[in-house]
Amino acid sequence: MQTVHTPTTSLKEKQRHEREELIIQAAEEVFEEKGYYDASMEEIAARVGISKGTIYAHFPGKEELVAAIFKRNTQTFLQGIDVVIEAEPTPRAKLEALLQFIYTGLYSKQTRLLSSMYNGVDLKRMIVEKGGSMSDLWECLVSHVTKLLEEGKVVGEITSSIPTKVMLFSFFSLFSPKSYDRLLLGEDFSHEELVAHLRRIYFNGIANHEA
Amino acid sequence: MQTVHTPTTSLKEKQRHEREELIIQAAEEVFEEKGYYDASMEEIAARVGISKGTIYAHFPGKEELVAAIFKRNTQTFLQGIDVVIEAEPTPRAKLEALLQFIYTGLYSKQTRLLSSMYNGVDLKRMIVEKGGSMSDLWECLVSHVTKLLEEGKVVGEITSSIPTKVMLFSFFSLFSPKSYDRLLLGEDFSHEELVAHLRRIYFNGIANHEA
Amino acid sequence: MQTVHTPTTSLKEKQRHEREELIIQAAEEVFEEKGYYDASMEEIAARVGISKGTIYAHFPGKEELVAAIFKRNTQTFLQGIDVVIEAEPTPRAKLEALLQFIYTGLYSKQTRLLSSMYNGVDLKRMIVEKGGSMSDLWECLVSHVTKLLEEGKVVGEITSSIPTKVMLFSFFSLFSPKSYDRLLLGEDFSHEELVAHLRRIYFNGIANHEA
Amino acid sequence: MQTVHTPTTSLKEKQRHEREELIIQAAEEVFEEKGYYDASMEEIAARVGISKGTIYAHFPGKEELVAAIFKRNTQTFLQGIDVVIEAEPTPRAKLEALLQFIYTGLYSKQTRLLSSMYNGVDLKRMIVEKGGSMSDLWECLVSHVTKLLEEGKVVGEITSSIPTKVMLFSFFSLFSPKSYDRLLLGEDFSHEELVAHLRRIYFNGIANHEA
DNA sequence: AATGAATGAGGGTTCATTCAT
């Protein structure tokens, strides 16, 4: 009997989720293309093929739409991190795998989106207020990398003469997707090639050359 | 007669320039504090102590105000680069000096400003369209760094096994001021310490270790 | 067959009526609490425990819902008037009874509702257009009071030196529930006390003091 | 010298005031015609012959526009009250004069406006919050009438057997302009006639008949 | 017949830009 009703409910739930997913995707596109302010609810709606009002049936407002984007991406992303890391033997190998995962995965998109919106609203405030999940992604990432770097120091793979925090900072600086990458690199490099080179620079840069 | 008028004209010209400078300074402040959208012409004018309308006597619009900021910074900046570079002997020393100059100078502010506004407007389009001068800074910087990197390769200071373009990219990635620097680093490092560490990572990363 | 169906139909009819009654009650509540504009169909529906759409199966729109409220109240009210009046001997006694009936009965609510919504919509137009029934209540009331006042004049209970129309106007002015009653009176008076005093003022005011 | 500047300033001030006055007048019209909600800033602006935005240069928002209306009316009104009262000898005469003043003056419009908007917004809240002046009018009026009624009781003109508060309430009930006055009275009475009759009813109603 | 997701017109508000003074 409940088997009769449960599917019915999940059908609607499912449709609702699909619709929300479509909205989030469109919003993501438009936000990235135009930035937070020039992205209008109207255009987002139009790109989904629905009306403005419908968005508000799914998300309370524009800010919450941004928060939802981050939340979704965060969830997807966090799920992958552990799997990737555990598959590798040494701290350095783990870091390299993490790096590959980040750079080729949706962290790339996320960061690009973030940077396209930073200082959009009080995006800082907003993400702190509404998106506990956003901080989660960040903290999870930071704690993983920190742990790996320190393990690397312990096993002698990584030099101890540079503070871990600086290495952490370099890590994110070097591998964060830049909006000017194409500008600098032209079309000469694939993502894969680029990341391979950057990896070499980074690990050479932090390597323990005395070993 | 014209000898009477010419100085008068230059006086006015001078005053005009001073006024524009004041506007640009105020605009720079407000844009960085609030981002492109939340910065209002009203507030910029108020901070200069003039009226909105007067801004329009000097700049055609808000976008052009941004362009003017970049243009002025560019000019100031370009003037310093050559001096700094020429004072050093080797390619690597030149690069390090350039780096120091960049990181401690106003390129820092410029970048921060840029990132605080990126995707504010169609800032991408705008800078391309209106800011020929913007590209100038960029291209000058790029050509200098490229030249130095290649010279370093020639003299054997720098490994030839990584493409110059990638090194270039790394250079800017690693040393560009990030909005999350304080977040990652806390208050533990001064700018000077940080740049010293990053320099070590970078040059170790691209060093020719066979030498 | 039709004997089978007829009761079925009336059952449905009855249920339909009950449903409409529930909607009207909820609407009345919400309209009075929030006023016409801030009352949303959503909330009315929610308070009945049905969906918005269902309301539209019973009433063509929000305005008609208001009209229906007045219509129902009118009917209920008109039924009481005659009974009350006939039970009294003299015109003045009839008027006093009527007054008591009005003031303690649902005319009070009606008027409060009306005033809470007046100029809500083009409520004026609407009531004229849609609520023939509304005018009915009004006209019935007016004709009864007019008749009683004139009878009172004839029997010498009421002064003839004031036009009946003015007395009529005073009647409604004095006894209409005001939204500021609590404001002026504080908590010092019960409805009963207040109406007793007002009755005295009114009848003293219109009394034939020569008699 | 200051005589040169002062007029310049007052000219602009004056123009500003005139413009505000025009806006308030138009707003008053539209609010009364349509009620708070159906009155759109657009229409108010159109009726002044200006654009929507201009209204916002004078008033922070729609609610404040309402508050401004009340404030202005209040000021105008309060100025008249004392003058009118002092010119009369006895409490009753003062009350009658006050009544005449109220009924024929702009209190009439004010009340009509108020009633046309009551329950519009949280108009209650709003007026309390923003329009200290609104309460002022009310309290001033109430305190005057109360005082006069009690003086009347002391000198024996007015019966002591009805609480002053009730008389107060009756006073406002009877003389407040009603939206249904024309409905009840037709075109048979002028304001003057009507107020004369009501005055008689009221004072007869509260008179001390034992005297 | 009931649902509630979707619609879309409409409203208040902001602000870059213009222009009469």
Added chain:
DNA sequence: TATGAATGAACCCTCATTCAT
């Protein structure tokens, strides 16, 4: 030339109403 009042387009959001299920 400087001013700042005025403009008006654009935006976010609400909610009565509709309609596919």
